[in-house]
Amino acid sequence: MKNTTLIKGSAAIALGAALLLGGGGTLANWNAAATQTPGTIVAGDLNVVNGAGVWKDRLGVDITAKIANNTYHVVPGDLLTFTQDLNVTLVGDKMAATIATSGISATNGFTAANNVVVSAPVLTVGGSAVSNPLHPTGSTQTVTSTITFEFKATTAGRADVSATYNFNNVGFTLTQVNTANDGLS
Amino acid sequence: MRIPRMLRAGALIAAAVVLGLLAVQGTYALWNAGTSTAPGTVTSASFDVALTASPSGQASNMSLSGGTAATINLVQSATITPGTSVYASVAAANNSNAGGTFNTTVTVDQATLANVNGGSLAQYLTVSAKNVATAAECSTLTGYATLTSAGLTSASVPKAASTVLCFQVSMSSTAPVSVKGQAVNISLPITARQLCGVPSGCA
Numbered sequence: 001m002k003n004t005t006l007i008k009g010s011a012a013i014a015l016g017a018a019l020l021l022g023g024g025g026t027l028a029n030w031n032a033a034a035t036q037t038p039g040t041i042v043a044g045d046l047n048v049v050n051g052a053g054v055w056k057d058r059l060g061v062d063i064t065a066k067i068a069n070n071t072y073h074v075v076p077g078d079l080l081t082f083t084q085d086l087n088v089t090l091v092g093d094k095m096a097a098t099i100a101t102s103g104i105s106a107t108n109g110f111t112a113a114n115n116v117v118v119s120a121p122v123l124t125v126g127g128s129a130v131s132n133p134l135h136p137t138g139s140t141q142t143v144t145s146t147i148t149f150e151f152k153a154t155t156a157g158r159a160d161v162s163a164t165y166n167f168n169n170v171g172f173t174l175t176q177v178n179t180a181n182d183g184l185s
Numbered sequence: 186m187r188i189p190r191m192l193r194a195g196a197l198i199a200a201a202v203v204l205g206l207l208a209v210q211g212t213y214a215l216w217n218a219g220t221s222t223a224p225g226t227v228t229s230a231s232f233d234v235a236l237t238a239s240p241s242g243q244a245s246n247m248s249l250s251g252g253t254a255a256t257i258n259l260v261q262s263a264t265i266t267p268g269t270s271v272y273a274s275v276a277a278a279n280n281s282n283a284g285g286t287f288n289t290t291v292t293v294d295q296a297t298l299a300n301v302n303g304g305s306l307a308q309y310l311t312v313s314a315k316n317v318a319t320a321a322e323c324s325t326l327t328g329y330a331t332l333t334s335a336g337l338t339s340a341s342v343p344k345a346a347s348t349v350l351c352f353q354v355s356m357s358s359t360a361p362v363s364v365k366g367q368a369v370n371i372s373l374p375i376t377a378r379q380l381c382g383v384p385s386g387c388a
Binding site: 046047048049050053055057061063066067068070071072073074075076077078080082084086097110145147149151157158160161162163164165166167168169170171172173174175176177178 | 215216217218219220221222223224225226227228229230231232248252281282283284285287379
């Protein structure tokens with residue numbers, strides 16, 4: 001009986017080996033392989049950085065340096081204009097973005113008697129009001145922010161002599177937005 | 186099986202919060218960039234007009250601290266006789282630190298003559314004035330005109346320049362002897378005004 005068990009075990013091993021040989025036989029059949037190169041996915045870009053900021057007086061004279069070193073002093077009747085270029089980069093087939101200003105966070109040392117009028121920043125592209133959203137154009141776009149500062153000629157007496165108006169910071173944000181049927185989530 | 190009202194309300198709030206968070210997350214998932222600029226500080230100019238009197242030699246800014254008007258004596262005292270004149274002048278310098286063009290004019294209004302101690306000398310005195318470039322020209326007797334209510338306005342005085350107002354006080358040759366020894370205080374209101382130094386700056 002013991003031998004019978006041994007014989008059965010040997011037979012099972014032999015059958016397994018035979019099956020393995022059969023598997024080896026599969027390698028002998030035809031086979032083929034191929035590879036694919038789906039390509040590289042490149043992300044777009046969205047950025048806004050400051051360009052040149054220029055101060056001019058009513059006559060169009062550049063007074064940027066004088067404002068910077070506090071040697072230009074305004075008098076009633078002065079109208080100053082500050083233009084700040086914003087270089088906008090938009091890259092992406094479905095890219096769209098809106099640009100906006102968060103306004104002026106000024107420290108106004110002039111009296112509240114309406115002797116000074118400061119406009120909110122106005123955004124333009126090529127001289128026309130900006131039309132949001134902006135789309136990629138293939139190159140950097142220039143958005144211009146314009147602020148005017150008028151010291152009114154109606155200022156009476158010696159009101160607001162040696163006063164200061166500190167613009168502090170003027171903020172700008174560029175935010176990607178979805179457009180209709182753009183397929184973006 | 187009825188769901189308690191509290192439980193339903195809680196579930197509703199939770200659903201709303203989840204939806205809200207998802208919506209907010211969606212917004213932040215899109216790109217955004219920002220920048221800011223600092224345009225700087227705009228400072229207004231001073232409006233300083235310095236006065237120098239002659240022959241008294243007194244000097245003062247036209248406006249004192251606090252904005253009050255200064256008083257300056259041109260002549261401490263002078264003796265005048267019928268048919269003669271005495272002279273004085275004041276130089277006004279535009280010392281503004283304006284960044285651009287800043288021209289001013291100086292105007293002297295009609296004089297106010299006040300008799301001292303109840304005298305009557307004032308009615309025999311005439312105050313005339315003229316505007317010149319230098320005090321030395323005040324001694325030239327031509328060009329004086331009687332100060333009327335219209336006053337006398339100087340030529341334009343640019344920044345860092347000055348002008349001179351000359352005054353002539355004449356005593357009538359018909360003044361009676363009774364005014365002998367009497368005194369008169371003469372006040373001359375002087376005002377400096379900004380001219381429109383910038384196009385369309387002054388309506």
